Amino acid sequence: MATDLANSTSDQLEISCQSCGARLVLEAHLRSTLCPYCASPSIVSRPPSPNRPSPTFLVGFVVDHEHATKTVKNWVAGSHIFARSDFKAAVPELTRGVYLPAYLYVAVANTRYSASIGENYTETETYTTTDSKGKTVTRTRTVTKTEWRPLSGNHCCYVLDVLVSASQGVTNAALEAVEPFDLRALRRYADSFISGWLAEEPSRTQDDCFRLAHDETIAKVGAMLKNFMPGDSHSNLEYQTDLSHEVIDLVLLPIWTYAVRYAEDRPPIQILVNGQTGRVAGKVPVSAAKVTFAVVGVLLLIGILFLLFLAAQG
Amino acid sequence: MNETQIAEFNCTRCESPLESGDLRCAICGQAALNDQTVQRKKLAIQILRCTGCGAAITYDPKHQAPACSFCGDVVKVESIDDPMEQTEHYLPFTVTADEARAALRGWLDSRGWFRPSDLSASAQLTQLKPLWWVAWVFDAEAFVSWAADSNEGSGRSDWAPHSGQNNIQFDDILVSASRGLSLNEAAAISPGMNLATKRKTPEGADRDATLERFDVQRSQARQEVSAAIHRIATQRAQQHFIPGTRFRNVKVAIVLRRLVTRRMSLPAYVLAYRYKDQLYRVVICGQDIRLMVGTSPKSLIKMIAVALVVAAIGMLFLLILAAGS
Ligand SMILES: [Zn+2]
Ligand SMILES: [Zn+2]
Ligand SMILES: [Zn+2]
Numbered sequence: 001m002a003t004d005l006a007n008s009t010s011d012q013l014e015i016s017c018q019s020c021g022a023r024l025v026l027e028a029h030l031r032s033t034l035c036p037y038c039a040s041p042s043i044v045s046r047p048p049s050p051n052r053p054s055p056t057f058l059v060g061f062v063v064d065h066e067h068a069t070k071t072v073k074n075w076v077a078g079s080h081i082f083a084r085s086d087f088k089a090a091v092p093e094l095t096r097g098v099y100l101p102a103y104l105y106v107a108v109a110n111t112r113y114s115a116s117i118g119e120n121y122t123e124t125e126t127y128t129t130t131d132s133k134g135k136t137v138t139r140t141r142t143v144t145k146t147e148w149r150p151l152s153g154n155h156c157c158y159v160l161d162v163l164v165s166a167s168q169g170v171t172n173a174a175l176e177a178v179e180p181f182d183l184r185a186l187r188r189y190a191d192s193f194i195s196g197w198l199a200e201e202p203s204r205t206q207d208d209c210f211r212l213a214h215d216e217t218i219a220k221v222g223a224m225l226k227n228f229m230p231g232d233s234h235s236n237l238e239y240q241t242d243l244s245h246e247v248i249d250l251v252l253l254p255i256w257t258y259a260v261r262y263a264e265d266r267p268p269i270q271i272l273v274n275g276q277t278g279r280v281a282g283k284v285p286v287s288a289a290k291v292t293f294a295v296v297g298v299l300l301l302i303g304i305l306f307l308l309f310l311a312a313q314g
Numbered sequence: 315m316n317e318t319q320i321a322e323f324n325c326t327r328c329e330s331p332l333e334s335g336d337l338r339c340a341i342c343g344q345a346a347l348n349d350q351t352v353q354r355k356k357l358a359i360q361i362l363r364c365t366g367c368g369a370a371i372t373y374d375p376k377h378q379a380p381a382c383s384f385c386g387d388v389v390k391v392e393s394i395d396d397p398m399e400q401t402e403h404y405l406p407f408t409v410t411a412d413e414a415r416a417a418l419r420g421w422l423d424s425r426g427w428f429r430p431s432d433l434s435a436s437a438q439l440t441q442l443k444p445l446w447w448v449a450w451v452f453d454a455e456a457f458v459s460w461a462a463d464s465n466e467g468s469g470r471s472d473w474a475p476h477s478g479q480n481n482i483q484f485d486d487i488l489v490s491a492s493r494g495l496s497l498n499e500a501a502a503i504s505p506g507m508n509l510a511t512k513r514k515t516p517e518g519a520d521r522d523a524t525l526e527r528f529d530v531q532r533s534q535a536r537q538e539v540s541a542a543i544h545r546i547a548t549q550r551a552q553q554h555f556i557p558g559t560r561f562r563n564v565k566v567a568i569v570l571r572r573l574v575t576r577r578m579s580l581p582a583y584v585l586a587y588r589y590k591d592q593l594y595r596v597v598i599c600g601q602d603i604r605l606m607v608g609t610s611p612k613s614l615i616k617m618i619a620v621a622l623v624v625a626a627i628g629m630l631f632l633l634i635l636a637a638g639s
Contacts, residue, residue: 018361019370040370045358056345057337061375106343108569119463119471147470153477155459157567160343184533185394186337188347192380192389195362196372230463230475230563245327249345275375 018042029168031099031199041196051205055189057104057251059181061097061197061275068256068273069094075271075280076260082294084287090262092271099199099252101166102175103206104183105213107246109159109221113239114152117231120144146233155228159220159243164212166202166250170257170272172212177281178274181253185276189252199252210248217243258282330454330573333532335395340536341570364389399491399528399535399577404446405511407518407581407600411442414583417603418596422587422610428620430613433589440593441586444519444600446579447492447500447526450539451509454484454573460551460566464558473562480555482547488580489542491535494526495582499597499607506602507580516579518600528577539575543568 013026019040026033032043048054063071072092079088122142131137161183165175187193202209221241229237254275259268262285271282323332325339325346332339332346339346362371362380369384380389409417422434430436458480463473486509490500516525530538547566556564581600586593589611596608 013357015359018359040361041372042359042361045360047355047357056347060373060378062378064375104343108342117463117475119468119473119475121471145470149469149475151461151475151477153459153461154479155461155567156457156479156569157459158342158569183338184396187394188337188392190391191360192362192371192391193373195370195380196383224567228461228565228567230461230565231473245342247327247344 013044015042015044029201029203031201032194032197034196043191043195043199045191046201052201053206053250055101055252056249057186058099058189058193059183059185059251059253059276060187060193061254063254063256063273063275063278065094065097065256067278068097068275069258071278071280072256072258072271072273075282079284082286082290083284084262084290087260087262087269087285087287090260092258092260095257095259096198097254097256097275099194099197100170100175100255101200101202102163102251102253103166103202103209103213104249104251105162105164105210105217105246106158106160107162107217107243109155109157109217109241109243111155111221111225111239111241112152113155113225113237114150115229115234115237116148117151117229118146118148118233118235120146120232148235149231151230155221155225155239157221157224159217162213162216162220163251163253164209164216166204166209167200168203169200170255170270172216174270174272174281175253175255178255178272178277178279181274181276186251194252202250206248210246213248214243217241328571328573330571335393335397341573396531396533398531399448401446401448401528401579402577403512403514404516404579405507405509405581405601406513406516407444408511409581409583409598409600409603411444411520411583413603414585414598415439415442417598417606418585418587421596421606421608425610428612428616430589430611430616433611436589437594438588439585440588441584443584444523445494445526445582445584446516446519446523447490447495447582448528449491449500449504449578449580450489450535450542450575451578452484452487452489452539452543452573452575454487454543455571456482456484456543456547457569457571458482458547458551458555458566459568460548460555460564462551462556462564463562464556465560466556466558472560476556476558478555480551482550484543484546487542487546489539491528491530491538492526493529494524494584495597499582502607503582503597503599503602503605504580506599506605508601509578511601512578519581525579535575535577539573543570543573 012028015024015026017024017035017040020038022037024035034041076092077088122144124140124142126138126140128136128138165172218241225239256273256275258271260271261268269282273280325332325344327344328342330341336346364371364382364387366387367385369382371380371382371389374381377388379391419434422437461477463475467474488504492500547568548564551566552561552564583598585596594609596606599605
């Protein structure tokens with residue numbers, strides 16, 4: 001079934017449809033396509049390279065097109081009160097359902113930390129005050145004070161399941177917004193899972209992705225450390241993390257992408273839907289007019305209350 | 315520990331055994347694929363076709379599998395494995411039903427001073443049921459980082475912070491998965507189990523024994539075992555590593571290696587007896603008659619008597635104090 005290829009330039013690939021023979025142009029960052037003439041699904045397998053390894057895993061689509069569109073419509077209509085009205089009324093356009101390349105990163109994090117740990121204690125202190133008859137009296141009260149003690153140590157743990165976007169088209173933050181994916185449903189990659197769907201090749205270098213993964217992992221360790229600190233409180237937490245035993249695997253994630261065009265003069269908004277869980281995320285454009293109205297309204301209210309207060313005093 | 319079954323593959327990183335269907339190590343996340351993909355040297359284009367009718371197949375979210383768009387045939391794919399947990403081994407009953415019955419009498423006689431005087435004579439045994447209850451038994455090596463407050467080295471506050479790192483070896487740690495026994499009951503009779511006596515089939519009880527089944531899937535089982543490891547590591551850190559005698563905010567971070575979990579069915583007798591229209595329950599270890607746990611009635615009259623005596627002594631004491639001052 002597989003045949004070698006005729007023609008390729010660096011960015012685009014010209015292939016002939018195996019079904020109807022039509023000439024198709026395939027973008028270099030895609031691994032699959034549909035023939036526009038006969039709708040046959042082609043899968044392109046390129047020899048792997050360091051920045052473009054073969055996928056190891058895949059999470060299959062569970063949410064279909066219809067369901068994804070419905071959730072996006074609800075999400076747009078239900079966006080918060082400061083959203084622009086034309087955005088709320090806009091009809092989201094499906095751009096595509098795509099298997100997005102991402103790296104699944106795991107490591108052992110070895111962290112050296114130091115912090116000031118606050119241990120509370122109570123003390124009874126005396127103070128003077130005036131009683132109801134205007135006399136000066138001495139009373140006692142208990143106050144909570146904090147004793148600060150230095151603590152340093154090591155923290156060692158596995159950091160699992162860090163996912164970073166390997167696609168230029170979707171920022172890591174945008175991917176994070178539709179996470180988590182249920183990785184129990186991870187599958188061994190096979191061509192048949194992307195047949196009929198768009199699948200992207202990684203378009204970020206592995207170095208870039210490693211950097212993103214490191215940053216995300218260090219942030220995760222920081223959150224863990226905050227929780228790890230004993231005492232009633234802590235401050236000056238500083239830490240240095242070494243990552244070892246790193247493993248990085250390419251995984252294809254199911255994402256529905258939508259574009260919402262809400263104004264002629266604005267770029268469309270990208271909205272992503274997690275193709276496994278249906279979770280929606282995107283940046284809602286804020287209406288400057290609505291925010292201004294709200295601010296002016298609140299100021300007016302404060303002004304009126306102040307005037308009323310003055311009137312009452314006067 | 316020599317009977318620990320060695321799985322076919324161990325994770326190359328943390329040396330925990332992998333189970334059938336695992337694509338990644340559940341402990342450390344290492345991919346566990348035997349490389350079966352052919353590395354392509356040349357670019358290739360293909361259309362996958364239905365073996366039945368030759369039409370193109372496409373992935374269908376409804377079936378979560380590739381399907382033929384023409385004849386509707388769904389391609390069989392490697393299933394996502396999260397099977398129900400299943401017992402691998404049974405420990406046999408070494409205590410007979412008669413011995414259990416006798417042990418109950420002895421136990422009732424030894425319920426202490428508060429027991430009603432006629433307890434052993436009037437208690438009616440209403441049920442004696444052999445039960446194989448389910449549990450996980452695991453071994454592991456853990457590298458534990460801990461931080462905690464304790465009284466050791468405290469200044470003005472009662473507490474001072476401490477931190478450290480230690481290795482903990484877990485051998486044959488039992489974690490109950492039972493719904494039939496409470497955590498308390500399981501913990502009380504667990505020390506009597508001799509894991510070396512494990513069998514492939516249930517042995518040593520009559521036919522009406524209850525065979526409990528695991529009612530969780532593998533992924534949840536792993537979570538429960540991992541929570542137990544966390545709990546036990548916290549206890550051990552407190553017992554052996556953290557200086558001091560009083561503790562709070564005990565936190566642990568664990569790097570696990572060589573986690574081997576076995577799924578077991580363990581023998582117990584569940585007994586019920588009636589005393590004055592009230593039912594009480596006792597559980598006896600099926601391998602050690604000395605380990606039993608349960609509830610028994612207390613004599614109300616005796617308790618009231620003691621309360622009165624204590625109150626009287628207290629009053630007397632106060633009177634003496636008052637007279638002294
Ligand atoms: Zn075609
Ligand atoms: Zn491992
Ligand atoms: Zn077919």
